[in-house]
Amino acid sequence: MSSFSQQSLLVKKKLPGRAAKSKCLQRSFLPVLAVGGDPAPPWTIDQIAGLIFGASLLAIYLSLGKVDEWVARSQRQQMGLCPECGGLNEPKTSEIDFASAPSRRLTGSGPTTKSRHLASIPVIDLAQPDHLAAEEVAAACSSVGFFYVRNHGVDEAVIENQFVQSHAFFDLPLEEKLKIKANASQRGYYPYSMGSAKNSKGQHDQKEAFNVYGFESDSTHLPFHGHNLWPPETMLPDFRPAMLAYYDAMNQVGIRILRLLGLALKLGPDYFLPKFQASTSNIRCVHYLPQQYSPADGICGVGAHTDWGMLTVLATDAQPGLQISHEGSWIDVEPRPGHFVINIGDLLDRWTGGKFCSTLHRVINKTGKDRYSCPFFLAPDWNAKIEPLPGLQDPTINGSQKVVTCGEWLSMRRAAEYGGKPLVAL
Numbered sequence: 001m002s003s004f005s006q007q008s009l010l011v012k013k014k015l016p017g018r019a020a021k022s023k024c025l026q027r028s029f030l031p032v033l034a035v036g037g038d039p040a041p042p043w044t045i046d047q048i049a050g051l052i053f054g055a056s057l058l059a060i061y062l063s064l065g066k067v068d069e070w071v072a073r074s075q076r077q078q079m080g081l082c083p084e085c086g087g088l089n090e091p092k093t094s095e096i097d098f099a100s101a102p103s104r105r106l107t108g109s110g111p112t113t114k115s116r117h118l119a120s121i122p123v124i125d126l127a128q129p130d131h132l133a134a135e136e137v138a139a140a141c142s143s144v145g146f147f148y149v150r151n152h153g154v155d156e157a158v159i160e161n162q163f164v165q166s167h168a169f170f171d172l173p174l175e176e177k178l179k180i181k182a183n184a185s186q187r188g189y190y191p192y193s194m195g196s197a198k199n200s201k202g203q204h205d206q207k208e209a210f211n212v213y214g215f216e217s218d219s220t221h222l223p224f225h226g227h228n229l230w231p232p233e234t235m236l237p238d239f240r241p242a243m244l245a246y247y248d249a250m251n252q253v254g255i256r257i258l259r260l261l262g263l264a265l266k267l268g269p270d271y272f273l274p275k276f277q278a279s280t281s282n283i284r285c286v287h288y289l290p291q292q293y294s295p296a297d298g299i300c301g302v303g304a305h306t307d308w309g310m311l312t313v314l315a316t317d318a319q320p321g322l323q324i325s326h327e328g329s330w331i332d333v334e335p336r337p338g339h340f341v342i343n344i345g346d347l348l349d350r351w352t353g354g355k356f357c358s359t360l361h362r363v364i365n366k367t368g369k370d371r372y373s374c375p376f377f378l379a380p381d382w383n384a385k386i387e388p389l390p391g392l393q394d395p396t397i398n399g400s401q402k403v404v405t406c407g408e409w410l411s412m413r414r415a416a417e418y419g420g421k422p423l424v425a426l
């Protein structure tokens with residue numbers, strides 16, 4: 001990774017330890033010296049023991065910040081991330097080593113357990129002229145990596161139908177849902193506690209999900225290839241049409257954002273489009289359990305991660321839960337009616353040499369109610385080459401590393417996250 005992108009990741013994704021912990025330990029453990037002429041009485045064994053005990057407590061307390069920082073660093077190192085910032089280390093050799101490919105998933109509590117509102121998650125109005133919207137997209141993508149869009153042109157009924165059908169599907173008896181359990185092509189149903197990466201304590205994400213891809217293929221020997229799985233029409237006759245309509249609508253939004261990205265990068269509005277002709281994009285309906293709020297235990301609806309692909313278009317119901325890592329804190333991304341949340345994925349982060357950043361995020365469903373969401377993960381065609389972008393060429397990456405195809409990239413990320421095993425085997 002170039003020093004520019006390393007630095008930008010350092011700034012944007014720095015994970016502070018507890019270095020700035022409170023300075024409140026002011027109680028003295030030293031015995032008070034007697035004033036006046038009398039020498040202080042000799043210390044008793046109990047007093048000396050108390051002094052040693054107090055000093056040890058103080059030493060442990062002062063080193064806590066360091067230990068925390070050390071644990072975070074070694075956790076990042078184990079995951080193949082930059083130990084300083086949690087950013088993605090680029091492979092150094094010309095071959096991609098699928099077995100040791102980096103995962104950007106972060107388990108545990110992440111930046112800090114503190115969360116706050118960020119008034120400034122940008123809201124971009126898609127009704128404005130493209131050149132103005134593109135300027136706002138450029139600013140959002142090179143800072144927070146997340147933004148809302150409004151006036152996106154998607155019919156409310158299409159969004160509503162997706163949520164209605166998603167509820168109906170997750171309400172089915174488990175035995176029915178398990179009949180279309182996700183296969184190795186990542187399509188179909190993921191029950192709770194399956195098909196998601198585990199945290200450091202072996203706990204899975206607190207969610208169940210259903211995946212639909214926009215492309216289908218008989219080449220089932222390739223990762224992500226295969227056919228979508230559907231619940232029987234006799235049971236949910238409106239499910240498939242609702243999901244396909246939603247996919248199409250999200251794809252339109254994705255293409256609109258792609259055009260703005262092309263403009264934002266001064267490559268022209270059509271630059272990316274040829275690589276999205278038979279895209280490997282998918283939608284994922286997600287149902288989160290109400291959960292205990294215990295990020296310290298590493299229990300999340302979705303653990304801290306970055307998305308793999310180009311960008312994500314997210315619709316959620318009215319329940320909050322999404323948080324992004326920004327300047328060392330977890331920031332709540334409040335649901336906004338009529339808006340989608342857009343975030344940059346790792347593939348675009350890489351493609352732009354880190355100019356546009358993918359940002360760590362997670363979901364903690366702490367309202368005590370069920371939560372439903374539906375991200376659309378936009379990704380290029382399987383064989384699309386992720387070539388250096390004009391004006392953004394980085395010789396330290398591109399001089400030493402073969403160009404990756406989208407398929408290689410996705411496979412690498414999947415291997416990193418799931419140890420290369422088909423998800424159904426987890």
Ligand SMILES: O=C(O)CCC(=O)C(=O)O
Pocket residue numbers: 284286302307314316321322361362363373374375
């Ligand atoms: O449900 C959400 O709000 C976000 C889900 C998410 O980040 C993901 O599935 O990658």
Ligand SMILES: [Fe+2]
Pocket residue numbers: 305306307312361
């Ligand atoms: Fe995500």
